Amino acid sequence: MRNRILLEGILDTVLTLRQTPAGIPIVEGELLHESEQHEAGLTRKVKCVVKIVVIGKPAEQFCRIPVHSTVRCKGFLAALNHRQPDRLVMHIDEYEFSESRKDHVPT
Secondary structure, three states: OOOOEEEEEEEEEEOOOEEOOOOOEEEEEEEEEEEEEEEOOEEEEEEEEEEEEEEOHHHHHHOOOOOOOEEEEEEEEEEEEOOEEEEEEEEEEEEEEEOOOOOOOOO
């Protein structure tokens, strides 16, 4: 089965870089997403907060991205943990960012 997601949003929070018990770098945060999507012939406004996590070498660079930067992320969805399979988090394995966007102001 496929599980691949592309999401762009404003980096709202980034926690301090830490290491797993195995010594792997990890950083967590939240991405604010706002867009207009077309569904069933109608335009729908979408606004959500997505929990994110970056693991491994990319986490070392991701934690340096300034909060409120626009970030385009690629990754996959997974359960937050085994006890809460209905709570999802986006695992980011590729990203691009810009410090500001003239056409978008966070609300």
